[in-house]
Amino acid sequence: MxxxxxxxxxxxxxxxxxxxTEPYWMAAEHELVGEHGGVWTDEDAAALVGNALEVSATIILERTGLPLTVSEVVQALLGRVVERVRAQVPxxxxxxxxxxxxxxxxxxxxxxxxxxxxxxxxxxxxxxxxxxxxxxxxxxxxxxxxxxxxxxxxxxxxxxxxxxxxxxxxxxxxxxxxxxxxxxxxxxxxxxxxxxxxxxxxxxxxxxxxxxxxxxxxxxxxxxxxxxxxxxx
The missing domain is CATH 3.40.50.1000 (HAD superfamily/HAD-like)
Structure with missing residues (x-):
């Protein structure tokens, strides 16, 4: 009632x-892009806050040219953040x-x-x-x-x-x-x-x-x- x-x-x-968890997402983005030789700035990361994951993944690919699909970017980011949250929930x-x-x-x-x-x-x-x-x-x-x-x-x-x-x-x-x-x-x-x-x-x-x-x-x-x-x- x-x-x-x-x-x-x-x-x-x-x-x-x-x-x-936003710092976890931002760190995951920096790591993923860096592993593929791309450049990702703090300003880029801030622009993704609150977006749907597929939207964020699409923006990452458009800005960096990573040789990945939207689904691969989503899964890579999600896996990293889940791992961090399992270690510590902030x-x-x-x-x-x-x-x-x-x-x-x-x-x-x-x-x-x-x-x-x-x-x-x-x-x-x-x-x-x-x-x-x-x-x-x-x-x-x-x-x-x-x-x-x-x-x-x-x-x-x-x-x-x-x-x-x-x-x-x-x-x-x-x-x-x-x-x-x-x-x-x-x-x-x-x-x-x-x-x-x-x-x-x-x-x-x-x-x-x-x-x-x-x-x-x-x-x-x-x-x-x-x-x-x-x-x-």
């Missing part, structure tokens, strides 16, 4: 929001605490990630059973972020209207995907800046954010202006 003052569900991005500040608070208050969460199922399973497997009611992963959708399809699919999993949910995102592509789907969105920029967008409010961190804060932040903060629960952190 939906409780007043709480969202009907929370739809979570993974890379950069739940876990700090949780983002406040993410696990908020997720547990949602479980405790009966608010369902769905993971909405452009990473593929193998990586999502690795991350979710380190959390308490039942932390997520379902997943939408990059290998399950036809059109990835910034298209609205992933967030529309997540809302359908719970049989909820998108507007009744809250999305948590860290990247421009992810925020565009969620807001285009009609999901009120809290943007927590991390590796790259997120421009102001209608339907999204920016906050600095999930640290100190509880389930009852989510709707208040969306209602009380001016879109694009970082809201703060923690005294300016």
């Amino acid at each position: 939906h409780r007043p003052g709480l969202p009907a569900a929370v739809l979570w991005d993974m890379d950069g929001t739940l876990v700090d 949780w983002r500040p406040g993410a696990r605490e908020l997720l547990q608070g949602l479980v405790d208050t009966g608010v369902p969460s769905v993971l909405v990630t452009m990473s593929w199922r193998s990586l999502a399973d690795t991350v979710v497997g380190r959390l308490p059973t039942g932390s997520f009611r379902g997943m939408v992963t990059g290998d399950q959708v036809r059109r990835g972020k910034p298209d609205p399809e992933p967030y529309l699919a997540a809302a359908r999993l719970l049989d909820l209207p998108p507007a009744a949910c809250v999305a948590l995102e860290d990247s421009p592509a992810g925020v565009r995907s969620a807001t285009a789907a009609g999901v009120p969105t809290l943007a927590i920029p991390h590796v790259v800046p997120v421009p102001e967008m209608a339907g999204a409010v920016q906050i600095r961190t999930l640290a100190g954010v509880g389930p009852a804060d989510l709707l208040r932040l969306l209602d009380g903060a001016r879109p694009g202006a970082p809201a703060d629960l923690t005294g300016g952190r």
Whole structure:
């Protein structure tokens, strides 16, 4: 039963929001391109944040001319990141605490990630059973972020209207995907800046954010202006 003052569900991005894996992806890109004698810059890597894996792989091939297919690039990057996550899961500040608070208050969460199922399973497997009611992963959708399809699919999993949910995102592509789907969105920029967008409010961190804060932040903060629960952190 939906409780007043709480969202009907929370739809979570993974890379950069739940876990700090963007540096893992960037390192994997540098390694792969370097092994084939190509050049890959930090600016190139930053431009891929939040994209569907096939989109990122296509961009890598266009910019570097690697003698690989899109599928080979995806599998090479994914394998490297999964290996790093198995060694250490780099949780983002406040993410696990908020997720547990949602479980405790009966608010369902769905993971909405452009990473593929193998990586999502690795991350979710380190959390308490039942932390997520379902997943939408990059290998399950036809059109990835910034298209609205992933967030529309997540809302359908719970049989909820998108507007009744809250999305948590860290990247421009992810925020565009969620807001285009009609999901009120809290943007927590991390590796790259997120421009102001209608339907999204920016906050600095999930640290100190509880389930009852989510709707208040969306209602009380001016879109694009970082809201703060923690005294300016």
